[in-house]
Amino acid sequence: MxxxxxxxxxxxxxxxxxxxxxxxxxxxxxxxxxxxxxxxxxxxxxxxxxxxxxxxxQRGFFANLPLIANSQEVIRALNDKHEVYIASAAMEFKYSLEEKHDWLDEYFPFIHWKRRIFCGDKSVLKGDVLIDDHAFNLSVFSGRAIMFSATHNMLETGYERLNNWQEARQLFDLDTP
Structure with a gap:
């Protein structure tokens, strides 16, 4: 997947x-x-x-952002079982591309650079599942659209939802070999 x-x-x-x-x-x-x-x-x-x-x-905004709880371990487990790509709209903000690249190198080095997609428009993405916090990205995705809970989207009801990475572990059945 x-x-x-x-x-x-x-x-x-x-x-x-x-x-x-x-x-x-x-x-x-x-x-x-x-x-x-x-x-x-x-x-x-x-x-x-x-x-x-x-x-x-501003320079530094995207540098060294804190991790979302359990994201490293669950994404690593997903990556071990599936074809995982990181897809970030990193083109809107001048410094985000470099800072996001460096952040992934530090916290997610197991995601190969060839599996990092920095884009401006997520409608070009093709895959089975997109996990995103914005409805405008999920609405243009042709696969399974899953909204990851964030403060700004808590009133959104139009998508399947993941509230945290532990739920993702269960959803993708990562506890079984």
């Missing part, structure tokens, strides 16, 4: 970076619970929104 896996909010915790940088810049702490069904840029004061929107455009 060919399984395509998104990076941000599926493998890498970009929400943590948004919250960290916002606290650094404005001294205000938001929690992930406060982001239920939305993104940080929509709940901060209007005057702060341009700054928040620029975070992902």
């Amino acid at each position: 060919r399984i395509l896996i998104d990076m941000d909010e599926v493998m890498a915790d970009a929400i943590a970076r948004f919250l960290e940088w916002y606290q650094r810049d404005f001294g205000i702490t938001y929690t992930e619970e406060q982001l239920h069904g939305t993104k940080l840029q929509y709940i901060v004061p209007e005057a702060h929104r341009p700054t928040v929107r620029q975070y992902a455009h």
